[in-house]
Amino acid sequence: MKKISILDRILLLITGLLAAYQIVVGMKNAGTLAISAYTVAFGVLLVAGLLIIILGFDVLDSPLVVIVSTIIPLSLSLGLVSQYLPSWQAAYIIFVVVGFLLVVYSRYKMEGAMAVIPLASVHGIAGMTIFLLPIIFSIQGKAANGFFWVGIGGALIGIGGLLLAFLKSGKAILSKKTILTVLPGLLLLMAAAFMVGFAA
Amino acid sequence: MNTIKTKLRLYFPLIKSLQTALLMVTGLAGYMSARCPITTRPTMLGLALSLFLTISGSTILNMWYDRDIDAKMARTAKRPLPSGKIEPNQALRVGLIISIVGVAIGVAMDALYGLIIFGGIFIDVVIYTIWLKRKTAWSIVWGGISGGMPILAGRALGIGTVDWIGIALLFAILFWIPTHILTFSIRYRKDYQSAGVPTFPSTYGEKVTQMIIAISSVLAATVIGIAAYGIGTEWGFLRLMAVLSLGLLSLAIASVIKPSETVNFGLFKYASLYMLSAMILLMF
Numbered sequence: 024m025k026k027i028s029i030l031d032r033i034l035l036l037i038t039g040l041l042a043a044y045q046i047v048v049g050m051k052n053a054g055t056l057a058i059s060a061y062t063v064a065f066g067v068l069l070v071a072g073l074l075i076i077i078l079g080f081d082v083l084d085s086p087l088v089v090i091v092s093t094i095i096p097l098s099l100s101l102g103l104v105s106q107y108l109p110s111w112q113a114a115y116i117i118f119v120v121v122g123f124l125l126v127v128y129s130r131y132k133m134e135g136a137m138a139v140i141p142l143a144s145v146h147g148i149a150g151m152t153i154f155l156l157p158i159i160f161s162i163q164g165k166a167a168n169g170f171f172w173v174g175i176g177g178a179l180i181g182i183g184g185l186l187l188a189f190l191k192s193g194k195a196i197l198s199k200k201t202i203l204t205v206l207p208g209l210l211l212l213m214a215a216a217f218m219v220g221f222a223a
Numbered sequence: 224m225n226t227i228k229t230k231l232r233l234y235f236p237l238i239k240s241l242q243t244a245l246l247m248v249t250g251l252a253g254y255m256s257a258r259c260p261i262t263t264r265p266t267m268l269g270l271a272l273s274l275f276l277t278i279s280g281s282t283i284l285n286m287w288y289d290r291d292i293d294a295k296m297a298r299t300a301k302r303p304l305p306s307g308k309i310e311p312n313q314a315l316r317v318g319l320i321i322s323i324v325g326v327a328i329g330v331a332m333d334a335l336y337g338l339i340i341f342g343g344i345f346i347d348v349v350i351y352t353i354w355l356k357r358k359t360a361w362s363i364v365w366g367g368i369s370g371g372m373p374i375l376a377g378r379a380l381g382i383g384t385v386d387w388i389g390i391a392l393l394f395a396i397l398f399w400i401p402t403h404i405l406t407f408s409i410r411y412r413k414d415y416q417s418a419g420v421p422t423f424p425s426t427y428g429e430k431v432t433q434m435i436i437a438i439s440s441v442l443a444a445t446v447i448g449i450a451a452y453g454i455g456t457e458w459g460f461l462r463l464m465a466v467l468s469l470g471l472l473s474l475a476i477a478s479v480i481k482p483s484e485t486v487n488f489g490l491f492k493y494a495s496l497y498m499l500s501a502m503i504l505l506m507f
Contacts, residue, residue: 046466047459058462066466073470077492078485 153177169223176216253377276325283318343372367400
């Protein structure tokens with residue numbers, strides 16, 4: 024396992040501070056459900072970052088990592104749907120609950136390719152929502168121009184989530200060392216993109 | 224000049240700088256929970272100085288009294304007193320002088336504030352260290368009360384009296400202390416056993432200790448949340464405090480369900496970070 028460096032810790036600390044800032048300031052014109060969903064997403068990012076700083080990358084060996092790395096895109100996409108596509112809110116809540124339960128079930132009761140299907144589907148749909156919704160809405164003028172940065176953050180979280188998820192499911196896309204080397208920087212860029220996008 | 228530098232280098236480990244700094248931050252947070260933004264710099268400086276001196280002084284006095292048990296534990300045997308680098312009588316004099324000066328500054332600033340920090344030293348040194356620490360594992364309750372005194376004192380200095388928020392903040396520290404100390408005593412269980420100091424893990428076993436840690440974490444997070452609400456902390460900061468509290472609770476629950484050295488160490492470190500963050504949030 025790669026040993027966590029000072030630079031890794033600094034990058035993760037800044038990521039945590041950005042996530043904390045986002046939780047405190049909230050988002051413009053967001054309802055209670057959207058704010059709650061965003062808070063869960065940034066909260067998980069903050070606590071996970073702190074735990075990696077404290078315990079090092081060894082903490083990523085926990086089987087809970089796959090589940091935790093699913094909470095962030097699911098809750099973030101739920102916040103976006105609730106805020107910008109309120110008519111889809113009820114359906115999306117069902118997807119979030121069922122998707123999350125499926126991922127949890129697949130972690131403990133399924134093996135091999137069967138375990139990857141729910142994971143890839145849930146990450147794929149949530150990731151595409153975070154990636155496409157802000158970009159389309161900012162192009163259509165339904166949101167501020169800079170809101171597309173949330174989509175960029177979505178692309179980065181999608182990459183990070185998939186790298187971790189496939190690593191944990193035994194079908195790594197990149198080597199473990201490479202993933203752990205890029206992870207802190209990726210998380211920081213993602214948090215910064217979200218901050219810029221939501222502030223627009 | 225060199226002699227002073229050498230002395231300072233020797234005495235620095237005696238004040239447990241991180242613990243002293245954390246307790247000072249709780250005192251400043253207690254004050255700023257009533258007086259923020261700060262407009263009275265002399266009061267803030269006096270508060271910081273008196274807290275630094277009283278907390279450092281009581282820590283030196285504790286080190287002086289506990290030098291025999293420190294000598295029996297691998298973790299503490301190299302400290303300046305058990306290793307013979309500092310004369311015990313000299314440490315006692317320094318501890319007493321620093322404590323008295325700290326309390327005197329406190330009393331000069333405000334009688335109630337001075338009385339509370341004196342109470343903190345008395346409970347910490349006399350009741351916790353000298354009377355109970357070697358007799359019962361429950362001594363940490365008194366250690367917790369003394370640890371809560373700086374925040375109560377800071378709050379009392381800010382508003383001129385002791386209110387329910389100040390008491391709640393004291394209880395928040397009291398409930399947080401087991402999370403901090405008991406995870407530590409699990410990690411160094413054998414050390415404490417060899418020194419003959421009763422701890423929760425050696426008296427009641429690790430399972431019960433982990434359960435107490437989880438319960439006290441829930442209580443600490445709840446009480447600090449109530450106090451923050453009572454202070455009028457903004458919703459954004461309350462949301463952040465709730466997130467950090469959930470992190471603490473998750474680790475505490477994990478330590479009960481799947482105990483391990485890693486989870487225990489993570490909880491110990493996270494608990495300190497949690498308290499520091501919560502105190503900073505109370506300042507706004």
